[in-house]
Amino acid sequence: MSRITVITSGKGGVGKTTTAINLAAAMKYFGEDVLIIDGNLSTPNIGLHLNSPEVPISLNHVLSGRAEPFEAVYEHESGIKIMPSSLSLSELRKTKPERFKDFKSQFKKLSRKIIVDSSAGLGPEAVFAIEAADEIIIVTNPEMPAVTDALKTVRLAQQMKKPILGVIVTRVKKNDIELEPNIVKEMLEVPIIGMVPEDIAVQKSIKDKSPVVHLHPKSDASRAYKEIAAKILNVPYDSKKDQNNMLKRFYAWLGFG
Numbered sequence: 001m002s003r004i005t006v007i008t009s010g011k012g013g014v015g016k017t018t019t020a021i022n023l024a025a026a027m028k029y030f031g032e033d034v035l036i037i038d039g040n041l042s043t044p045n046i047g048l049h050l051n052s053p054e055v056p057i058s059l060n061h062v063l064s065g066r067a068e069p070f071e072a073v074y075e076h077e078s079g080i081k082i083m084p085s086s087l088s089l090s091e092l093r094k095t096k097p098e099r100f101k102d103f104k105s106q107f108k109k110l111s112r113k114i115i116v117d118s119s120a121g122l123g124p125e126a127v128f129a130i131e132a133a134d135e136i137i138i139v140t141n142p143e144m145p146a147v148t149d150a151l152k153t154v155r156l157a158q159q160m161k162k163p164i165l166g167v168i169v170t171r172v173k174k175n176d177i178e179l180e181p182n183i184v185k186e187m188l189e190v191p192i193i194g195m196v197p198e199d200i201a202v203q204k205s206i207k208d209k210s211p212v213v214h215l216h217p218k219s220d221a222s223r224a225y226k227e228i229a230a231k232i233l234n235v236p237y238d239s240k241k242d243q244n245n246m247l248k249r250f251y252a253w254l255g256f257g
Contacts, residue, residue, distance in 0.1 A: 001112075002108035002109070002111065002112050002113070002114065003108075003112075003113060003114065003134045003135065004104065004107060004108065004114045004116060004132055004133055004134045004135075005113070005114065005115050005116070005133065005134065005135050005136075005137060005165065006039070006116045006118050006129050006130055006132070006133035006135075006136050006137070006162075007019055007020040007023070007115060007116065007117055007118065007137050007139060008118040008119075008120070008126055008129070008130065008136060008137070008138055008139070008153055008157075009120045009121075009138060009139045009140060009146075009149070009150065009153065010120070010121065010122075010138070010140065010146065010148070010149025010150040010151070010152050010153045011120055011121060011145070011146055011149040011150075012120040012121070013120075014120075014139050014140055014141045014146050014170060014171075015139055015141070015170035015171060015196070016117065016118075016120060016139045017040070017045045017046065017049060017117050018049070018170070018202060018206070018212075019137075019139045019168055019170060019196070019225075020036060020046070020115050020116075020117035021036060021046065021049055021050065021080075021117075021211050022211050022212055022213050022221070022222070022225040023115060023137075023168075023225055023228060023229055023232075024036045024080045024113070024115045024211075025078055025080055025211035025212075025213035025214050025225070026213050026222075026225040026226045026228065026229035026230075027113050027115075027229045027232075027233060028078065028079050028080050029213060029217075029226060029229070030226075030229060030230065030233055030235050030237075032112060032113050032233065033081075033111050033112045033113065034080050034081065034111060034112075034113045034114075034115065035073065035080070035081040035082070035083060035107075035110050035111035035113070035114050035115070036080060036081070036082045036083070036114075036115045036116075036117065037059060037082075037083045037107065037114060037115070037116045037117070038059060038082070038083065038084050038085040038117050039059075039085075039100065039116045039117055039118045039119065039125070039128075039129040040085065040117055040118060040119045040120075040125065041059070041060065041063075041085050041092060041095055041097050041119070041125055042092065042119060042125060043119070044084065044085035044086070044087060045117070046082055046084050046085070046117055047082070047084035047085070047087070048087075048209075049206060049209060050076050050082055050084075050209055050210065050211075051076075051209035051210070052074060052076070052082065052084050053087060054086070054087060054088075055072075055074060055084050055086075057071045057072045058072055058083070058084050058085050058086040058091070059072055059083050059084065059085045059086075059095075060085055060086045060088075060091040060092065060094065060095045061086075061091075062083075062103060063095050063096050063097060063099045063100065063103075064094045064095050064096060065096075068106075069083070069103055069106045069107055069109075069110060070110060072084075073110060076210070077210065077214075078210055078211050078213075078214035080211070081110070081111060083110075097124065097125050097128045098124070098128055100128045100129055100131070100132050101128065101131040101132040103132075104132045107132070116129050116132070116133070118130065121149075122152060122153065122156055126153075127156070127160075130156070130157060130160055130162055131160065133162050134163075135162070135163045135164070135165045136157045136162050136163065136164045136165060137164075137165050137166060137167070137168060137193070138150050138153050138154060138157075138164065138166075138167045138168070138188075138190070139167070139168050139169075139170060140167060140168075140169055140170075140184070140188075141169065141170060141171050141178075142169050142171075142172055142178035142179045142180075142181075142184060143177075143178055143179060144179065147179060147184055147187050147188065148187075150167065150188060151187060151188055154188050154189070154190055164190050165193065165232065166190060166191040166192060166193030166194075167184070167185075167188055167190050167191070167192050167193065168192075168193060168194045168195075168196065168228060169181065169184060169192060169194070169195050169196070170196040171196070171197075171198045172195045172196060172197045172198060173197070173198050174197070181195065193228055193231055193232070194224060194225070194227060194228035194231070195224065196221055196224040196225065196228075197220045197221060197224060199212070199219055199220045199221035201215075201216040201219035201220070201221055201222065202219075202221050204216065212225070213225055213226065217242075218242060218243060223239045223242050223243070224239075226239065226242065227239050
């Protein structure tokens with residue numbers, strides 16, 4: 001049965017789009033049929049991240065009644081399917097974001113797993129995306145402003161009676177400055193389903209316009225996203241066995257193998 005998972009956040013800049021892309025790529029790694037929809041109509045980034053900044057038919061055309069959903073689907077070299085939104089201001093003006101939920105059943109015919117990258121915050125675009133969700137994942141960073149804003153998103157989802165699958169904490173450095181996982185969990189009162197470390201491989205993948213899971217599959221961030229996807233899909237995955245062979249040998253030399 002197809003499900004729509006909306007990836008959202010209380011504020012921008014926390015890694016929401018990177019998480020949407022790499023969670024989809026990790027699901028694809030486990031053999032799932034995955035589609036990413038760029039529900040961030042005002043400031044879309046999925047196309048920019050995946051080398052499709054402008055396409056002939058986008059989500060904007062679908063929401064304005066000028067195209068069918070299947071016409072706006074493209075396949076990335078990584079194997080994931082994407083439905084980008086347009087960067088054009090003129091297209092944005094023609095778009096009716098409130099119609100997003102009206103296409104829920106049609107979107108679900110396009111793939112088994114639909115990941116929607118929503119707008120950040122609590123504005124109308126984010127609300128319209130959440131209305132179409134079967135479940136919500138909230139992305140935050142381990143710092144007070146981000147977690148405080150994430151709490152607002154938790155409350156919004158609860159008011160809309162949308163199940164929250166959990167929280168993904170990104171850009172984790174494990175230093176004395178950031179919030180501990182138990183503090184984040186206590187503040188949000190929602191399970192933490194994954195911790196993604198700060199990783200230069202993520203920045204490299206954005207530069208190369210492909211998921212880090214695809215380009216750098218054994219990096220720390222990639223293995224973290226695979227762990228999250230495996231948990232969601234309920235499939236086995238051993239992150240330690242998926243480490244770089246050189247790193248494995250180094251750990252074995254230290255006596256930790």
